[in-house]
Amino acid sequence: MDNEYYATYTLDKVVIHIVSPPQKSKDEVKKCLYQYHSAFLCWWNTLSMEECLKINKSPELNQADKY
Template sequence: MGNKKNEQKKEYLATYKFGKTVVKIVAPPPMTKEESQRRLQDFYNALWDIWDSLSVEEQLKLNAEIEEEKRLENMRKSHDIK
């Protein structure tokens, strides 16, 4: 938990209570379509920077893991396994 003096008052889109757990949904501030697109592009660029920082071996390993997950998911779907 943070210092109360440094915390900003947060606005929540919704609040749900599940037993003793409280889930607060935070919505982004209002923004123009252009600002939203710029933020998405910044996010996309950051992800590619992270990907490019990996070695070729790490990239190949991650790609193989994802392909295996897709293969298993397709098998589950075709056999209706959950």
């Protein structure tokens, strides 16, 4: 885990957990988060941003409307 960083952001009372390798900047992570205000787990080391956002829309990972 020492080659990854773990960040938690809170947007609209939804907690979002991101695991990202160092080659992805925190700005890139925040950009993804602010575009999609919902809860999701995104593994940036295996997924592109497009793949991440597709997964974000899947019902089992998108918990936003439960809050």
